[in-house]
Amino acid sequence: MNAPLSASDVPRGFAFSALHCGLKRSRLDLGLLVSETPAAAAAVFTTNQVVAAPVVASREHLAQSRHRLRGIVVNSGNANCCTRVDGLPASRATAAALAQQMGCEPSQFLVCSTGVIGPPLRVDKILRSVPALVQGRSPETGAFEEFARAIMTTDTRPKWGAATCYLDGKKVRLLGCAKGSGMIQPNMATMLGFIATDAAFSPALLDRALRAAVSSTFNSITVDGDTSTNDTVALLANGESGARRVASAASPDYKTFLAALERVCMSLALAIVEDGEGAQRVIEIEVRGAPSNRAALQVARTIANSPLVKTAFAGADPNWGRILAAAGRSGVRFDWRNATIWIAGIGVCRRGRERAFDERAVHQKMLARHVPVRLDLRSGKGSGRVWTCDLTQEYVHINASYRT
Amino acid sequence: MNAPLSASDVPRGFAFSALHCGLKRSRLDLGLLVSETPAAAAAVFTTNQVVAAPVVASREHLAQSRHRLRGIVVNSGNANCCTRVDGLPASRATAAALAQQMGCEPSQFLVCSTGVIGPPLRVDKILRSVPALVQGRSPETGAFEEFARAIMTTDTRPKWGAATCYLDGKKVRLLGCAKGSGMIQPNMATMLGFIATDAAFSPALLDRALRAAVSSTFNSITVDGDTSTNDTVALLANGESGARRVASAASPDYKTFLAALERVCMSLALAIVEDGEGAQRVIEIEVRGAPSNRAALQVARTIANSPLVKTAFAGADPNWGRILAAAGRSGVRFDWRNATIWIAGIGVCRRGRERAFDERAVHQKMLARHVPVRLDLRSGKGSGRVWTCDLTQEYVHINASYRT
Numbered sequence: 001m002n003a004p005l006s007a008s009d010v011p012r013g014f015a016f017s018a019l020h021c022g023l024k025r026s027r028l029d030l031g032l033l034v035s036e037t038p039a040a041a042a043a044v045f046t047t048n049q050v051v052a053a054p055v056v057a058s059r060e061h062l063a064q065s066r067h068r069l070r071g072i073v074v075n076s077g078n079a080n081c082c083t084r085v086d087g088l089p090a091s092r093a094t095a096a097a098l099a100q101q102m103g104c105e106p107s108q109f110l111v112c113s114t115g116v117i118g119p120p121l122r123v124d125k126i127l128r129s130v131p132a133l134v135q136g137r138s139p140e141t142g143a144f145e146e147f148a149r150a151i152m153t154t155d156t157r158p159k160w161g162a163a164t165c166y167l168d169g170k171k172v173r174l175l176g177c178a179k180g181s182g183m184i185q186p187n188m189a190t191m192l193g194f195i196a197t198d199a200a201f202s203p204a205l206l207d208r209a210l211r212a213a214v215s216s217t218f219n220s221i222t223v224d225g226d227t228s229t230n231d232t233v234a235l236l237a238n239g240e241s242g243a244r245r246v247a248s249a250a251s252p253d254y255k256t257f258l259a260a261l262e263r264v265c266m267s268l269a270l271a272i273v274e275d276g277e278g279a280q281r282v283i284e285i286e287v288r289g290a291p292s293n294r295a296a297l298q299v300a301r302t303i304a305n306s307p308l309v310k311t312a313f314a315g316a317d318p319n320w321g322r323i324l325a326a327a328g329r330s331g332v333r334f335d336w337r338n339a340t341i342w343i344a345g346i347g348v349c350r351r352g353r354e355r356a357f358d359e360r361a362v363h364q365k366m367l368a369r370h371v372p373v374r375l376d377l378r379s380g381k382g383s384g385r386v387w388t389c390d391l392t393q394e395y396v397h398i399n400a401s402y403r404t
Numbered sequence: 405m406n407a408p409l410s411a412s413d414v415p416r417g418f419a420f421s422a423l424h425c426g427l428k429r430s431r432l433d434l435g436l437l438v439s440e441t442p443a444a445a446a447a448v449f450t451t452n453q454v455v456a457a458p459v460v461a462s463r464e465h466l467a468q469s470r471h472r473l474r475g476i477v478v479n480s481g482n483a484n485c486c487t488r489v490d491g492l493p494a495s496r497a498t499a500a501a502l503a504q505q506m507g508c509e510p511s512q513f514l515v516c517s518t519g520v521i522g523p524p525l526r527v528d529k530i531l532r533s534v535p536a537l538v539q540g541r542s543p544e545t546g547a548f549e550e551f552a553r554a555i556m557t558t559d560t561r562p563k564w565g566a567a568t569c570y571l572d573g574k575k576v577r578l579l580g581c582a583k584g585s586g587m588i589q590p591n592m593a594t595m596l597g598f599i600a601t602d603a604a605f606s607p608a609l610l611d612r613a614l615r616a617a618v619s620s621t622f623n624s625i626t627v628d629g630d631t632s633t634n635d636t637v638a639l640l641a642n643g644e645s646g647a648r649r650v651a652s653a654a655s656p657d658y659k660t661f662l663a664a665l666e667r668v669c670m671s672l673a674l675a676i677v678e679d680g681e682g683a684q685r686v687i688e689i690e691v692r693g694a695p696s697n698r699a700a701l702q703v704a705r706t707i708a709n710s711p712l713v714k715t716a717f718a719g720a721d722p723n724w725g726r727i728l729a730a731a732g733r734s735g736v737r738f739d740w741r742n743a744t745i746w747i748a749g750i751g752v753c754r755r756g757r758e759r760a761f762d763e764r765a766v767h768q769k770m771l772a773r774h775v776p777v778r779l780d781l782r783s784g785k786g787s788g789r790v791w792t793c794d795l796t797q798e799y800v801h802i803n804a805s806y807r808t
Contacts (some may be wrong), residue, residue, distance in 0.1 A: 050732030050740040050756075082725055082740075084758045117725025118758040229729050307628040307711070307795070308803055315804030321486055321521025325633050328454030336454045336486075352454075354488045354522040391711070392804075393797035399712055400719030400796075 002160050002271070005141040009162040011173040011198035013037055013240030017137040018150035021129040023077035023115070023122060030126060031150030032133050033194055034071035034102070039238035040200075041069040042207035043110060044214055046231035053080045053087030054113040055230060061095065064107035067203030072110040072194055072234055073098055073133075074151045076179070080113040080121040081229045090123035097127050101134040112192055112232050114179060115153055148177035151192055154398060155181050155275055161267035163260040167253040170243035172199040174260050178233075178268040181223065181275045193218060193233040193268055199257055200239030201246050208249055209258050210235045217265035220297075221387045222304050223276040235261070273387045274369070278394030282370045283313050286385045287327075289377040295332040296384035299375070302330035303386075310391035316366035318359060320348045327375060338378035344371050406564050406675070409545040413566040415577040415602035417441055417644030419541040422554035425533035427481035427519070427526060434530060435554035436537050437598055438475035438506070443642035444604075445473040446611035447514060448618055450635035457484045457491030458517040459634060465499065468511035471607030476514040476598055476638055477502055477537075478555045480583070484517040484525040485633045494527035501531050505538040516596055516636050518583060519557050552581035555596055558802060559585050559679055565671035567664040571657040574647035576603040578664050582637075582672040585627065585679045597622060597637040597672055603661055604643030605650050612653055613662050614639045621669035624701075625791045626708050627680040628799075639665070677791045678773070682798030686774045687717055690789045691731075693781040699736040700788035703779070706734035707790075714795035720770035722763060724752040731779060742782035748775050 013036045021030040043062060045055050062069075073094055080087040091113070095106040102108075113121065137143065148158035160177040176195035201209070214233055239245065246253045273282050285303050290296035303309055306326040312319040320341045328336055341349040344365035348357050365371070421436040447466060449459050466473075477498055484491040495517070499510040517525065541547065552562035564581040580599035605613070618637055643649065650657045677686050689707050694700035707713055710730040716723040724745045732740055745753040748769035752761050769775070 048729060048732040049738070050728050079725075082728060082753065082756055082758060084760070117723075117729065118753075120758075229725075229732065307799070311800050311803035314800060317804065319521075321483075321633075324454050324486060325452060325521065328452040328633065334453070349486065349522075352486055354486060354524075356488070391800060393800045395711070396715050396718060396795060396797045396800060399715035400721065 002158065003162070005144065005160070005162060007141060009173060009175055010139055010141060010144065011175055011196045011240065013198060013238045014196045015137040015139045016143040016147040017133050018146035019129055019133055019136065022125040023075055028146060028150035029075060029077045030129055030133060031074045031147040032071060032137060033147060033196060034137055035069070035196070035236055035238040037238055037240065038068045038070060038108065039236040040203045040206045041067050041234065041236050042203060042210040043232060043234040044211060046229060048229050050082070050229045052113060052230045054091045054111045055232065056088060057091035057095065058110040058112065058232065061107040061110060065105065068108070069110060069236055070102060070104050070108040071098070072112060074112040074192065075126055076114050076151050076153050078113060078115040078119060078121045079117045079230050081117045083118065083120040085120050087121060090121045093123055094126055097130040098134065101130055110234055112230070114151065114192055114230050117229060144175065151177070151179040153179065154277055155179050157275060159268055159271035159275065161264045163263045165256050165260040167199060167243040167246065167256060170241055172197060172241045172243050172257065174264050176264045176268055178272055180272045181277045195235045195261070195264055197235070197237045198239065198241035199237050199246065200243060201237040205246060205249060205254070206235060206237050209254065209261055212258060213261045213265045217262060217269040220385060221269045221273050222301065223273065223389055270387060273389050276389035277398045278392040279389030280392060281313065281368065281390050283388050283390065284370065284372045284385060285388065286372065286374045286383070287377065288374065288383045289379055290332060290334065290382035291380040292382040293384055294382070296382040297386065299327050299330045299332050299377070300384050300386040302326050304388035307391055310388065313366065313371065313390035314392045316363050318343050318348055318362040318366060323373065323375065324349065334377040334379035340376045340378065342374040344368070406562065407566070409548065409564070409566060411545060413577060413579055414543055414545060414548065415579055415600045415644065417602060417642045418600045419543045420547040420551040421537050421541040422550035423533055423537055423540065426529040427479055432550060432554035433479060433481045434533055434537060435478045435551040436475060436541060437551060437600060438541055439473070439600070439640055439642040441642055441644065442472045442474060442512070443640040444607045444610045445471050445638065445640050446607060446614040447636060447638040448615060450633060452633050454486070454633045456517060456634045458495045458515045459636065460492060461495035461499065462514040462516065462636065465511040465514060469509065472512070473514060473640055474506060474508050474512040475502070476516060478516040478596065479530055480518050480555050480557050482517060482519040482523060482525045483521045483634050485521045487522065487524040489524050491525060494525045497527055498530050501534040502538065505534055514638055516634070518555065518596055518634050521633060548579065555581070555583040557583065558681055559583050561679060563672055563675035563679065565668045567667045569660050569664040571603060571647040571650065571660060574645055576601060576645045576647050576661065578668050580668045580672055582676055584676045585681045599639045599665070599668055601639070601641045602643065602645035603641050603650065604647060605641040609650060609653060609658070610639060610641050613658065613665055616662060617665040617669045621666060621673040624789060625673045625677050626705065627677065627793055674791060677793050680793035681802045682796040683793030684796060685717065685772065685794050687792050687794065688774065688776045688789060689792065690776065690778045690787070691781065692778065692787045693783055694736060694738065694786035695784040696786040697788055698786070700786040701790065703731050703734045703736050703781070704788050704790040706730050708792035711795055714792065717770065717775065717794035718796045720767050722747050722752055722766040722770060727777065727779065728753060728756070738781040738783035744780045744782070746778040748772070
């Protein structure tokens, strides 16, 4: 759940805006995040080969602006992907309209879209709304919360997270939000996630920090194994805190900032899993004793995407055989006769065999909102963690009726 | 649906038996297939590293008997896998009891188990029933149909298929059955499938025929991407048709037999998908224009296992964006701006963009029991086909309540 925000959580020099431009029936569907001064920017994008037009435009803009941005504009309700008419002009026109209003270059904006794939984006509705969007911006927490709502699609709630840390004796603020609850298996990127900070960074070092934070957070979650065509996480740092610029990855300031950034990313990533389509609970899958960290993640991810494991958790059924069977088909070599499994802290399988355990007690513990699973392969020193959610009838209901 | 069987479909020299030994509450749970004379035998097993005791025992028996078997015994209701007490003695004792009754070697039997993983197999119930099982065997179609029922777990109906062909001017019969509706993504093997024939084969050539037939049939289906720990397909050829032994893979007889074998395997594989847990329809995914046949299968399989694609088919929603997005994350390189997609014969996406189509008409066609999807990547000459089923709320219901 989101912690309540106060004015002191908002990084200096940022403002937010949101409105309903008509892409969705009645909910907020257009959002803007701006830095009043140019900010160093880093972003990671989907690894799906099928990429939406806004991802193409945003990559171009990052390069053209030499990673110095003024803001991010996001529409929900339409992914602007694989549309009948080329979607790139629509993304570019959106940035151009913003630039005109703000008095800067089009390349200083990232353009993001999320929603259904295929139908053409009614960019006219966006362009018509740009003046009101720009004029309506505000640094207040309420404006930020509306921005977080404006990027939602099947999400049932907005997701935000804040952190502060001290660099150079000065307070620095990080504030982020994310959307996503289906087509979630981020890979080097996630659904949409945006983080603003008033720390001062070079674009190169900011990029390094973002990639480090994303790999253990957004890239370690999965709802359904489907990587989206529009995934984007962006981080803007405008230096308005007054703290000196973070010098290098070896500096204590970098480590302090990275820890705060990871906290924000992790809270957003977990919020996405918690809000996974139809999800009742988050399952944390920790694999130890794998041949390598990479192998551990591969095992954890195979378990996390197994429909049989995920449905067993929907029924709070301690069906550890499905967990071991999924590990067995993961492609990682291990001796399953060494494998030991705990569900919700209770040992259920020891060295590949069922262990005497109180099934009713485990079932009760599995009804919680957060259930840890630990699998020790005893085949090496690698470890890794992945977070997923249970697969419920509601997931099917949502996705069988998304369009028709 | 199963075609009705007549006496002339049953291969000469085979008999079948089934009974309720008490592993399940009231349904048939123990089956026997025997050849009255030693038969050449071929079998393929699961590629999951976690293998059940009966798979270990069956592999041993095949080697010890030099691929000459008298029969196959199958229990349903318990997988005899990862049990607290080592399950291997139970599998061996079952074969030994059968051998004593039949007057042959224990290694002349394959032993198969299917059902829940973990709880110990009550082998005493099986051993007690072996005399009645052996004495009750019969070559009649009714006995075969009961055998096909005795191997079922969550299956809603038995699955069998028959074919005949002429080798050396003599009629040869093939009769097979299979079970499976969840934990289905066979890989070099499937759930349980058994085929008897009165053709005459060397074990080596029989093995070649079985592997060829399995790769394009059982290994090309998926229900949920989960490969089971007990998968087994076995083929017994006792030569009782009187047709001369098939000489080599180059002979016309081999090709005739292989075509008949593929027909039987394909009908059983499709019956498994049709009976996929909670399935309403079969989706045939054909990929063309891939860099290679292997790449085509990889794309087809990624689409076939995408929860978002499978739920869209549950709602008969022509959401081709999910199909293209799944192909895009499959790991196969292609230019998605060339990709063209047909659903139920209607073009919905042309060169990566939405095509004008009558959504209502496609929706109507998608309500059928069998829906073809074709994806042309226009990036090479490789092609491949995979069959899957839709993902429904009923799948979740079945698997969230399997044990507790």
